[in-house]
Amino acid sequence: MCLIVFAWRPGHPTPLVVAANRDEFYARPTLPLAAWEEAADVYAGRDLEAGGTWLGIAPGGRFAALTNVRDPGQPVGLRSRGELVAGFLRGREAPLEYLHHVQRRASEYSGFNLLVGDARQLCYFNPRIGLPRELEPGVHGLSNAALDTPWPKLQRARAALGETLAAPNAESLLALLADTHQPEDERLPETGVGLATERLLSSVFIASQNYGTRASTALIVQADGRREIVERSFGPCGAHLGEVRLLV
Template structure:
């Protein structure tokens, strides 16, 4: 998962609203979001190469989402980051306790951001910064750097989410995730991958023959515990290839 915009509003009828894109190589085998037969109550996409996930909901009204940190010069971890959302979703620790325990083994993974919580609490951990923090109410976003790092595509997504958060509808939320606007070169971050790749990765929605936005996901978590999650999949040409939805 490479871009997550969210509205976190404790005490609201809709405490958590999430709009997220997963960007990945098109050759990486993936199963669309579903309830996992080997983990009842877990609803998530599945990385068929390493076995993990990038975003999902689980028993106990749990939520978890992951993004990678883009740093081509960093040492690569020995374990798959995709196991991290699963560990929280299928566990019984609270968000803060889970992330504080994870801090001690974070160097076993390549760089990541992890969001974990439910309708009552939402916590974030960035493995490069090492800080476990409860998110304050508001509009937040994370891509492949830190929480709320002002990359142009993340700022666009957050602004679009803020504009519809009072009356969030699926078409508007999917539209913000489909934004293919390319920022000016001067506004792009320098993450060490070269300007050509920075341009490709600079939009909310990414399209190329080899790498791009594979799925867009909307998640609504209501104060009464009801959850609605919708995933739209895309092919290498950026066209929709399927959609699934679940309500729990």
């Protein structure tokens, strides 16, 4: 998952609203959003190469999502980051408690941003920048740096999310995730991947022959616990492959 914008507002009729794009090589085998066979109350896509996931929901208002940290020089982790999302969804630990357990083994993974939450709290951890912490209410964004790092595409997506929050719906969230605008070169971050790749990765929705946005996900959580989650899947050059809509 390479872009997540979200509004966390406890006490509101829609306390959690999430729009997220997962960017990955198209050749990496993946299953779309569905209930998992071994954990039927977990709803998430699935990375068939390593067995984990990038975003999902589970009972008790549980939610988890992940982005990687873009750093070409970092060593390959001993374990897959996707298991961090899956572990929270299948478990029962409180969000902050879970992140403290992750902290003790964070060195086993390449760089990551991890969001985990339930009906009471939403928490965040990036082992490169600090300790696990509970998030204050607000509108936030994650790409492939730390929380709310002002990359142009994150700022653009977060502003678009803010415009939907008076009456959030899945279609408006998916529309903001389909944005292919590329900013000017001078506004791009320098993350060590070269200008051509920075340009490719600079839009909210990424499309190329080999790498791009594989899934766009909209999640709306109601105060009474009802949740709507919609996932659109894409293939090479942004071809639309399918859609899953669930009310749970």
